[in-house]
Amino acid sequence: MAIIQAHSIKKHVVTSAGRLDILAEINLAIEPAETVAIVGASGSGKSTLLALLAGLDLPSEGHVSIDNVNLSNLDEEERAILRGDKIGFIFQSFLLIQSLTALENVMLPAELAGTENPEQQARELLEQVGLGDRLTHYPNQLSGGEQQRVAIARAFIGKPAILFADEPTGNLDRATGATIEDLLFELNQKHGTTLIMVTHDDRLAQKCDRIVRIESGCLQEAEYA
C-alpha cells in the first residue's frame, strides 16, 4: 500500500509573461520506508514536485494523497497539522530559526504539536548527530554542516513517517556533504522512514532505492539500484 500517491498532478502558474507549465502530468506512488531520489536539471521542477508531495502547495490538477488522505480535500490548517504529524523536512539552506538555539530549534516541531517535555528527546537526537556539546549555540555560531545536522535532528524529532529533503548537501562542501548523507541514511534506516530526496548529485541519488528523473515537466522512472 503506497504511503504517498500522486494522481496525474499538473502544476502551472500564471506569471506576467503568461501561463507557465511547470509539471505536465505526473503519477507517482511511493511505498513506506522506500528511499526515492528526484533528480533533474536545475529549474526542471524538482522542488515544485516536492512541495506538492509534502502538501506545502496544491497541484493545479490531479491530487496527492498521503496515507490515503487526499490533500486537496484538506484546508491549509489541516495540511499543517498533517505535516506536523507525519512529515519531516530538510532544506538546502537549513532554515533554522536564527534566534533559537540548536536545542530549541530541534524542540520546535514537537512544541508546535503540543508534545510534553520534548527537551529530553531533542537532546538525545542532537547527541546522535554529534552535537551534544553545542546545544546552546545559535545557528550563526555553527558551520554549515553543523547547521544541517541540527536540521536533521529537527526533522526526526516528531518520528515522521516521511522525510522530505531538498538538496540537503547543496550548500556544503563535498566532505561535509558526505558526512551529512551518511548521517541522514543512518537515521533513516534506524527509524524506518520513507525518504524523498531532491538532488542533482548522482552519487547521492545512487544511494537511494529508486531514482526518478524530471525532464521538461515529465517524470521518468530511472534505474533501480
Place this chain on the structure above:
Amino acid sequence: MRKPWLAISWRLLRHELRRGELTVMALAVMLSVTAVLSLSIFSERLQAGLLERSAEFLAADRVLRSREEIDSEWLLKAEQEGLEVAQRVTFNSMVFANNELALADVKAVSELYPLRGELKTALEPFVEGEVTQVLPQRGEAWVHSGLFQQLPLALGGVIEVGEKTFTITRVLTQEPDAGFNVFTDSPTVLIPYQDLAATGLIQPGSRVSFNYLFAGEPSNLERYEEWLLPQLDTLTQRWRSVRDEESPLSSALERAERFMLLASLLGVVLAATAVAVAAQRYCQRNYDAVAIMKTLGGTRPLVSRVFTAHLLLLTLFSVAAGLALGFVVQAVVVWCVQSQLEYSLPAASASPWWLATLTGFLCALMFSLYPLLRLMRIPPLRVLRRELDGSELARWLHWIVSGGTVLLLMWLYSRSLILSVALFAGGLLATVLLLGIGRLFIRASRQAGMQAGSSWRLAMAGMQRRARQNSVQMLSFATAIMLFLLVLALRNELLDDWQSQLPETAPNYFVVNVAERQVDDMNAMFAAENIVATDLYPITPGRLMAINGDLVRDAVSKEERDDSNVRDGFGRELQLTWRNDLPPDNDIIAGRWFEPGEQGVSIESEVAERINVKLGDALTFRIGADEFTVPITSIREVNWNTMQPNFFMIFSPEAVNNAAATYIASFYLPQERKHELYTLFRDFPQASLIDVDDIIQQIRSVIGHVSLAITFVMFLVVLAGSLVLVAQVQATLEEREQELVILRTLGARSHLLSRAVTYEFLILGALAGLIATLAMEIIIFLLQTQVFSMEPSVHWRFWLLGPLLGAGVVAVLGGLTCRRLLRQRTATLIRNLV
C-alpha cells in the same frame, strides 16, 4: 492548560533581546514612551509651577471682584471646599498728614493676605524691600514710597485715612497684586481689614472694590467655580484668574505652552515614525520563522499567537523600560531646572503615566498591525520558494491604520482635535509634497552620476533601480530632518524674540501723572541723567459712547463704571492718547497711519475684534464734557510684552483738540542707581513712580526655564529623529543584504561596496536635507504667522545646515551599517545563496 506558543514566543523574545536583534524596535517603543512620559510630566509640572508663580500677580489663584460685599455664605462654601480665603477692599481716598492731603489707593486686607506671592517692606522709602510675612497690626498703616514724595511723612508718624488715624510702621515696597494698570495707580496705603469700618469710608454709593481672594487645589477650585459662577452678577462682579490677564507674563506663558505642546507633539510623531519603520522591519525579519513554523506543522492560529504574544511581550518590556527611563529623565531635568528656580515644582498627576503607556501600546500594536497581518499570510511554501513574501494585502489598510493612529496620538496628547487635525492635514500635505519632490530629484540625478568613478556609478545605478523605495526612504529621512530643523529653528526664534523684547535695558519704571507743563523738564532730566526713557504720552480718561451712531450699552448707565463688562462697549473708562507717530512695537495691520492734519483713531486689533468694529467705522468718544466722532483709520497690533505704555486707542492730535492730559513714560534705571530715584523726581512732586522690576524679573525667570524646557524637548526630538534615521538605514540595508552579498561574491571588494552605499546615502541624505529645509521654511512661516503671532523670517543658515546634516548623518549611518552587515552576514548568506 499548556500553552506552547507562549513558551516559544517568550524564548524567541529572550534570545532576540539578548542578541540585540530587537534593539531598534524596542528602542523605538521605549523612546516614544520615554518621550511622552517625561514630556508630559515635565510640562505638567512646569505649567503648574508657572501658574503658581503667575498666581502671585493676583495674590491668589482666583479673585472675585465685586462692587458690593458678597453673601458670607459664599465664603463659607469656599472654606468648605478646602480653599483659603482672604479679603482685600480697595478704594481711592484723600489721606492727610500734617494738614496736607494726597490721593491714595487704600487697601484693607484681612489675615492670610496675600494667598500667593509676597509683600516686601522696608524701613525707609525708595530702597529695596525685604520679604515680610506679617501684616500691619490694628492701628498701623504701611505706606508706599510714592506717598513720601507727596506728603510730609515719616516712619513712626501718623497718617489719617477717613476718620481713623494710623501710625506708619513700614514702607511698602512691593505688593504681589499691584497690577499692571499703571495709569490709575495712586500710592498704596495698606491697613488692616479690622480697621476698615473705623475709617467710615465704606458707605452706600462710595466707589469701593471688594476683592475676595481664593487659593487651593485646582480640583477644589474648579468645584467651587462650578458652584459659584452661575450665581455671579456679571454686571457688578467679575471672576478673575491669572490666565485672563493682559499681562506680558501670560502671553509669554501661552507661547511657551504652545511651543512645548507643538514640539512634543512632533517628538511623539517622530518616535511613532521610528516605531512604524521598526515594526515593518520586525515583521520582515520573521518571514522565514513563520514559513518554517508553518512547514513544521504550525497552524495559522498557533503561529499568529506566537507572534502576537511575542510582540505584546516585547511591547510590555519596552513600555516598562520606557516608563522607568522617562521618569528618571524627567526627574533629572527637573532637578537641573530646580536649581534655577526659587520655588519647587509641584508633583504631576497620574495622567502622564496613562498617556505614556497607552502611547507605547498604540504605537507598537497599531503600526505592527499591517506588517503582522502580512506576516501571518506568509505561505509555508516560502521554505522552497524564497521570494514569496505573503499575498499582497491592501496597502490602503496600512495607511489608514497608521494615519489614524498618528491622529489619535496627537489628539490624546494635545487634547485639541482642531490642532491635531490641522497638524495632521499639514503633515499629510507635506508628505505628499516630499514624496513628489523626492522622486523628481532622484530621476533628475540620473545623468549626474554617469561620468563619475565606479563607486559613484554603482551608487547612482542603485538609486535608479530603487527609485520607488528610495522616495519612501527619503520621505522618512526628510521627515526626521525636517522636524529636527523645525524644532531647532522655532526654539531659536522664540528665544530671540523673547530676548529682544526684554533686553537687559527693558524699562523697569513707569512714571505717571506728569503734568503737561513739566513734560519738557522731565525730558531734559532724562537726557541730563542719561536715562533711557520712552516718549511721554499724554493720557486722558474718556469713554466710548457710540459706534456708527449706535449708543453702546455702558454709555447709558453710570452705575457700572468699574466692574461691568458689557460686550457691546468697554464697560469702563479708557485711557486715551494721541500722537503724530506710530509708537515703536506697534504694527499697522489694516489701514494706514494718520496723514498730517487728519482726524482719526487707530485701534488695537484685539479690541477691534471684541467690540466688533472695522476700518472706517465712526466712533464717538467723550472726554470730560466734550463729545466727538472720528473714523477708524488704522488697526494696530500691539506687542503687550514690551514694557512701554501701550494703548487701545490712539487719536490723531487734531481729533482731540488739546484735552487736558497728564503724561506717562517708562524708563530704565539700573539697580545700582535705584537710590537716586528720590532726588531725580524731587522736582516732580505729583508724578508717581511704578516699579516693574519684579515683574520683569519674574518674566525673565519664566523665560529662562521655559528655554531650558524647550532645549530638553529639542533633545528628545533629536533623539527620536536619530532613531528614525537609524531604523530606516538599517531597514533599507537589510532589505538589500542579498544584493550586497551577491555583488560581494561577484568580486566587488567590500570597501568598494560600503563606499558605494555611503555615496548613495550621501546623495539621499543631502536631498532629504534640502527637501526638509524647504518644507521646514514653509511650515515655520505658517506657524509664525498663524500660531505664534511672530514676524515671519527666512533661515538662511538652515539651507546649509539641512543638506549637510542630512548628508553627513545618513551617509555615516549607512556606511557603518553596511560595513557591519557585510562583515557579519557574508559567510552565512553566501551559503544560503549558492
